[in-house]
Amino acid sequence: MPFNWTLNPYRGCTHGCHYCFARRYQTQFELGPGDDFSSLIFVKVNFADVLRHELDKPTWQREQVALGTATDPYQPIEGHYKLTRRSLAALIAARTPVGIVTKGPMIVRDADLLAELSRVASCTVYVSVPTVHEDAWRALEPGTAHPMQRLRAVRTLRDAGINAGVLMAPVVPGFTTQTARLDATIKAVADHGAAFMGANVLYLKGGTKDHFMGFLRHAFPQMIESYERLYAGAYAPAEYAATVRALVNMLQERHRVNQRAKRVPTHEGPTSGEDDGAEQAEFRWG
Numbered sequence: 001m002p003f004n005w006t007l008n009p010y011r012g013c014t015h016g017c018h019y020c021f022a023r024r025y026q027t028q029f030e031l032g033p034g035d036d037f038s039s040l041i042f043v044k045v046n047f048a049d050v051l052r053h054e055l056d057k058p059t060w061q062r063e064q065v066a067l068g069t070a071t072d073p074y075q076p077i078e079g080h081y082k083l084t085r086r087s088l089a090a091l092i093a094a095r096t097p098v099g100i101v102t103k104g105p106m107i108v109r110d111a112d113l114l115a116e117l118s119r120v121a122s123c124t125v126y127v128s129v130p131t132v133h134e135d136a137w138r139a140l141e142p143g144t145a146h147p148m149q150r151l152r153a154v155r156t157l158r159d160a161g162i163n164a165g166v167l168m169a170p171v172v173p174g175f176t177t178q179t180a181r182l183d184a185t186i187k188a189v190a191d192h193g194a195a196f197m198g199a200n201v202l203y204l205k206g207g208t209k210d211h212f213m214g215f216l217r218h219a220f221p222q223m224i225e226s227y228e229r230l231y232a233g234a235y236a237p238a239e240y241a242a243t244v245r246a247l248v249n250m251l252q253e254r255h256r257v258n259q260r261a262k263r264v265p266t267h268e269g270p271t272s273g274e275d276d277g278a279e280q281a282e283f284r285w286g
Helices: 021-029 035-039 047-055 083-093 105-120 134-140 147-159 179-191 206-219 221-230 238-255
Strands: 005-007 065-067 098-102 123-128 163-171 197-201
Touching: 021 206, 047 083, 065 083, 083 105, 098 105, 105 123, 105 147, 123 147, 147 163, 147 179, 163 179, 163 238, 179 238, 197 238, 206 221
Parallel strands: 005 065, 065 098, 098 123, 123 163, 163 197
Antiparallel strands: none
C-alpha cells in the first residue's frame, strides 16, 4: 500500500521486540535503543487535536495515511490515552484512507470506527505475527500479546467486514526460518481467515543492530558467529532472502493464503526474485 503520510501517536513501544527497526530512532532524543525504547514512552497528548486541525485545512487532498510505522498504535498505553481511536474519528470525518500496522489485539476495540472508515474511504489492517512458535515468540517479542490472540483479532476484524491481513515479518534467521515453523504460522494465518499475508526477511541497521547483537550475545551466544556473517551489512544476502521468500511463497500456495497485492506501510529492505531452491531456506549455523 503506497502512502504519503505517516502517523505515530506514541514514540517507543512497550512490546519490546528485539528486532524492531524503530529502536534506532531513540538516539534522536539521546536515548539508547535498548531498555529506553521499551520503558520510556513518549505520549503526544495533543496528537488527535493537531491531526484534526490539519485534516480540516482546505488544502488536504485525502492522501493515503499509514498509522503505526514507527510505534505500535495499539500498545497497552493506548487503552488509557485513546489517541489512536480519536485519530481514527478525525480520519473518518476527513474521509481519508488509512493503513494500520499493529501487534495489538486492542485494535478490535475500534472495529466500529474501522468499519466506518472502510465505508467512507478505505481501511486496511496489517497485524504483525512473525511466528506462532512459542519459544521464538517469547524470545523475540517479550512484551507482546500471544500470536494466536493476534490472529483471533484478525478473524474478528474480518467478520466485521474489514480488510485485515497478516505481516509475517520479520522472518528472523534461526528463530522462525525453519520450514516447520513457517508452515505452522502460515497455516494459522489461513485458518483465521486473513485477507492477505506478506513477509520480509529481517534487516538490522544502526542502534537496532547494536541492540539485537547484544541480545544474541546474552541469550543466544551460539548464534553470534552466524549472524555476523549473514549481517555483515544491514541486509541478509540477496540469494538467502530470495530463498526464504520462495519457501514462504510455496507455503502460501499450499495453504491458499493470498499474497499481498500492494506494498505495505513498513520500512523494508530491497526485494529479490524467487529462488527454486526453496527447501534450502532453513538457516544453517556454523
